Amino acid sequence: MKKNPAITAQTRQNLTDAFWQFYITKRIEKITIKEITKKAGYNRSTFYEYFTDVYDVLEQLENNLISKLQEMPMQQLSSSGDPFPLEALVRLYSDHSQYLAVLLGDHGDPAFQRRIKASIKPLMKETLVVQGAKDGIELDYTLEYALSAMIGILSYWFNQENAPSIEDLTALLGELSSDGVIGKLMGLRE
Template sequence: MFAILLPIRRPCMTKHELKKLETKQKIIEAFWTIYTKNGIEKTTIKEITALAKCNRSTFYAHFEDVYSLLEEIEDSLIPTIHELPPTKIKTEDELLLASETILDMYKKNAKYFTVLLGEKGDPRFQRKMKDTLKPLVKQMLISRGQKNDAALDYTVEYYLSGALGLMMYIFSQENAPDTEKVLSIIQNLQPIHPNLPFEN
């Protein structure tokens, strides 16, 4: 599941380090199984440790509480500045490539995003995603002639809310379309929302 959270297993790792890594992974997987069913408020350390087959002291050796565990998962899914496309996008090809990069990152972890952005998810995660993507979308709009003012902030917030909601819906479907098809769907929204940064 969340291999992205954990350091790569190195050949030089000691048995103790490897054991610690595997235990943390089991705790994370146990948490996620319970969290997806119950939400964070009804997810308890007692249930997690029972499912992970470890004791409470082992849990606390890795995490402060269930909220810190959830936050670590969320942070591992938020793209870093190095994973995002460059903010200075000047051509249509660069714009499409940037859009495809973002969609691919979402699709890669769609099963997790769908939960975290859904009814049992954490509202703070959506805010984190928006704050991470905001500079990119803002620059896209500025490069297309929009003024850098309050109206631009509203447009960016509106776009990101819609884009995240659309991606969550699309990738939650059993037969989700590929990235190219999703881009086509978003581009077809252009006549409805002419200021969105996905124009032909």
Template sequence: MQKQPRITEQTRANLREAFLELYAKRPLEKLSVREITDRAGYNRATFYLYYHDVYELLKEAEDDLLKSIEQLVNERLLKGERLEFSQHMGLILQMTQDSRKSTRAFLGPHGDPTFTRRFKEIIAPLVDRFVMPAGRFGPRESAVVREFYLSGLVAVISAWIVDEDPMPIDQFILLILRTVL
């Protein structure tokens, strides 16, 4: 029996959304396939048509978001587009806001540290290009300062995205630029 692509995508999206709602509230180890399928309105067998387990669903959801952010950074930054740091961050923040449910779950208290590490690796070229003082530090010091900025950016993005009424992106970026960078 051939699955219909539109129905397949909708089913996957519904399962993912149910998963993200639960994952934002509880650690992955405390989630069950039954909870996810009950919330999405499917039976357990449907889940297993698409995913081996909740870990596979998590990986797919994380990969999709990170791939989108990486593509944005690569297209804008690495192709030499003449945007300022605030514009690059604005694009990334807009994407995280558009994917708010995912971002809240991944950067929230139950999020996978591997996601955070991968997210830092993707935004590192922005920090390297716009924030790191050129030639001011040796390699060892540069690594520490770079991690300081990356961790700080991820922390403020996490705090911003979990806020029920987050400040507008331009105001958020201005706050960061004025106080930290």
């Protein structure tokens, strides 16, 4: 008997949501399958139909977020005048803030930041090379620096009580980038 895809997706989401409610308050090694299934209203065997363990839930959640980043159209990642995807990244971060603020925060998964950078860096590099930047070690390190700064500032923004609006943040980052890192990237063109 085939399962209804909508019910299957909802069950997976319910288990993920139950996991997440624990993950935002406790370390992953302290989360049990028993408490996830109890909170979600399922039994352990249902959990194991979707996940192997709590680390698998986290990995699938992270993979879903990264796939959303990779699904962004290339033109959204970069405009001809600005090779750094400030607005697109801020919007993506804002749309998924309930997860990203935690995953990239003090109690999140340290490997997740590396995975985010690894997924977007090649797209940015390709765009910059097409726009005339010289491919090499300087571009690679500049992109690493820029992405680390962007992820850091977005994490900081989400943890501030009196944070500026998304439009003000995008404008500020645009100014900082054009005067600093992006100016450097643009100087790499030949």
